[in-house]
Amino acid sequence: VNTPQPATEPAASAIRTVAVIGLGLLGGSLAKCVHNRTETPGVRVIGWARRSETRQFAIENDIVDAVSDDVIEACELADLAVIATPVDRIADYAIQIAAACPGILITDVGSTKLRIVEAVNQTPAAQRFVAAHPIAGSEKTGIEHAFGELFCDKPIVITPSGNEQPGAIAAVEQFWKSTGGRTMHLTPRQHDDLLAITSHAPHLISSLVARQVPAEAIGMVGTGWLDTTRIAAGDEALWTAIVSENRTAILAALTAAQKDLTHLIHIVQDSDDESLAEFLRTARLIRQRASNG
Amino acid sequence: VNTPQPATEPAASAIRTVAVIGLGLLGGSLAKCVHNRTETPGVRVIGWARRSETRQFAIENDIVDAVSDDVIEACELADLAVIATPVDRIADYAIQIAAACPGILITDVGSTKLRIVEAVNQTPAAQRFVAAHPIAGSEKTGIEHAFGELFCDKPIVITPSGNEQPGAIAAVEQFWKSTGGRTMHLTPRQHDDLLAITSHAPHLISSLVARQVPAEAIGMVGTGWLDTTRIAAGDEALWTAIVSENRTAILAALTAAQKDLTHLIHIVQDSDDESLAEFLRTARLIRQRASNG
Numbered sequence: 001v002n003t004p005q006p007a008t009e010p011a012a013s014a015i016r017t018v019a020v021i022g023l024g025l026l027g028g029s030l031a032k033c034v035h036n037r038t039e040t041p042g043v044r045v046i047g048w049a050r051r052s053e054t055r056q057f058a059i060e061n062d063i064v065d066a067v068s069d070d071v072i073e074a075c076e077l078a079d080l081a082v083i084a085t086p087v088d089r090i091a092d093y094a095i096q097i098a099a100a101c102p103g104i105l106i107t108d109v110g111s112t113k114l115r116i117v118e119a120v121n122q123t124p125a126a127q128r129f130v131a132a133h134p135i136a137g138s139e140k141t142g143i144e145h146a147f148g149e150l151f152c153d154k155p156i157v158i159t160p161s162g163n164e165q166p167g168a169i170a171a172v173e174q175f176w177k178s179t180g181g182r183t184m185h186l187t188p189r190q191h192d193d194l195l196a197i198t199s200h201a202p203h204l205i206s207s208l209v210a211r212q213v214p215a216e217a218i219g220m221v222g223t224g225w226l227d228t229t230r231i232a233a234g235d236e237a238l239w240t241a242i243v244s245e246n247r248t249a250i251l252a253a254l255t256a257a258q259k260d261l262t263h264l265i266h267i268v269q270d271s272d273d274e275s276l277a278e279f280l281r282t283a284r285l286i287r288q289r290a291s292n293g
Numbered sequence: 294v295n296t297p298q299p300a301t302e303p304a305a306s307a308i309r310t311v312a313v314i315g316l317g318l319l320g321g322s323l324a325k326c327v328h329n330r331t332e333t334p335g336v337r338v339i340g341w342a343r344r345s346e347t348r349q350f351a352i353e354n355d356i357v358d359a360v361s362d363d364v365i366e367a368c369e370l371a372d373l374a375v376i377a378t379p380v381d382r383i384a385d386y387a388i389q390i391a392a393a394c395p396g397i398l399i400t401d402v403g404s405t406k407l408r409i410v411e412a413v414n415q416t417p418a419a420q421r422f423v424a425a426h427p428i429a430g431s432e433k434t435g436i437e438h439a440f441g442e443l444f445c446d447k448p449i450v451i452t453p454s455g456n457e458q459p460g461a462i463a464a465v466e467q468f469w470k471s472t473g474g475r476t477m478h479l480t481p482r483q484h485d486d487l488l489a490i491t492s493h494a495p496h497l498i499s500s501l502v503a504r505q506v507p508a509e510a511i512g513m514v515g516t517g518w519l520d521t522t523r524i525a526a527g528d529e530a531l532w533t534a535i536v537s538e539n540r541t542a543i544l545a546a547l548t549a550a551q552k553d554l555t556h557l558i559h560i561v562q563d564s565d566d567e568s569l570a571e572f573l574r575t576a577r578l579i580r581q582r583a584s585n586g
């Protein structure tokens with residue numbers, strides 16, 4: 001007799017084991033999300049971290065099913081590797097993992113995309129690498145701040161290279177959707193140009209604002225300053241690497257900001273209250289649209 | 294018989310009725326704080342607001358004991374008037390209230406101090422005006438966002454003019470302490486110079502960061518950008534008035550920021566990662582000290 005067949009399962013259901021390479025805030029949060037969620041019971045999470053303390057923390061806090069101190073060993077049984085290291089090491093790991101693990105799919109969480117995709121494109125890894133950037137994070141770093149809901153309702157940008165094998169993008173995209181995020185597609189260059197404006201240059205400018213405060217005024221800052229400079233508490237090594245990977249677009253964004261600052265200084269100097277109100281109103285409308293969006 | 298006398302009451306205990314002039318976020322929060330707190334039962338709060346809807350909201354939500362549509366009438370029975378209007382109207386109200394209400398003490402919440410104190414100093418009001426700035430606020434405006442704990446643990450800067458009558462500063466300072474804030478003293482000029490750096494210029498730069506985002510990228514902003522630009526949602530009329538009152542110090546702060554931005558652009562252009570890490574580290578250390586302070 002013909003028994004009813006289940007509808008074709010989406011490709012991501014083939015992902016039974018996920019290797020998370022790098023267990024910082026993002027990798028730790030992703031591991032927690034996948035390991036603990038109820039919608040995908042039975043998906044195993046293997047974590048790799050450089051430091052033994054981090055691996056131990058991941059096991060003791062039930063963030064992963066298992067750990068390894070070797071990237072390739074962590075990936076050996078995995079259907080998908082998610083690379084969550086600093087951006088300047090992502091391409092190398094993707095290439096190594098693809099070479100050692102036949103059939104594995106690979107994605108990442110890096111906040112820059114163009115140089116990573118270009119480097120992977122030079123190798124056969126390009127067929128199985130689907131570059132991604134979940135726009136989620138915190139000024140806090142480290143697995144001890146990981147939380148499984150970090151990706152909920154966050155934009156997750158997929159930046160296809162055009163060299164992916166059939167089905168790879170769909171499978172990885174469905175994996176990312178399962179974290180609760182909202183996926184969207186951009187080219188790597190579009191991504192990097194926009195992120196320079198929405199994230200990388202704002203990070204540097206937030207640091208710049210923090211730097212202006214002399215020691216005697218630190219006790220006098222208000223909640224406005226604390227909000228504006230929150231990301232300035234971030235890790236400088238991570239951000240130095242991001243600037244290095246997206247230097248051209250960041251320079252363009254900083255130069256645009258410099259031009260607008262010169263415009264602002266002229267407005268203030270000239271007591272041109274109408275232009276100042278317009279300057280502030282433009283900003284308010286964009287900020288309000290972003291909150292509501 | 295001799296009954297035991299209570300210890301001498303501090304001067305502020307003589308404040309039985311407070312007039313709050315302007316019922317926006319700050320005035321409304323102050324009214325709520327004084328009217329509802331249990332430590333000072335029996336202190337009456339009279340509110341003045343330009344708009345009848347605001348006065349009605351204040352009564353219906355039990356934020357004040359009574360309202361008036363006339364500033365002088367609101368102050369007639371008060372021991373203390375707190376002026377919580379936009380900064381460009383504070384000096385005029387202080388002078389009018391002092392002229393009409395003998396014996397009343399006057400303070401304010403303005404985020405600029407020098408021009409207000411200088412204007413009041415031209416008049417007899419100087420004897421009874423104790424300028425203050427509670428460093429508390431929000432990007433939200435209006436009495437509907439008022440909350441009585443707004444001042445808890447916030448710095449409240451008192452900027453004496455030197456012309457106050459004996460006891461006036463102590464009485465007003467104790468009133469401010471009773472809101473839960475931490476008072477400190479600065480000269481009006483010190484205050485304005487520091488606030489330009491910690492609040493006024495950061496506000497403008499936060500708006501500048503918000504302005505850089507093109508429409509198509511609004512859906513892609515992350516929590517970092519949302520934090521950095523939170524205050525850019527503030528009311529442009531209030532901030533245009535603040536810039537007008539503290540123009541020179543704000544220009545100096547913006548010019549210092551411009552110089553640091555040029556430095557940053559050179560660092561990024563030259564791929565000088567060591568200087569970039571140092572730039573970010575300086576910022577992080579100041580930001581971390583501010584959080585812990």
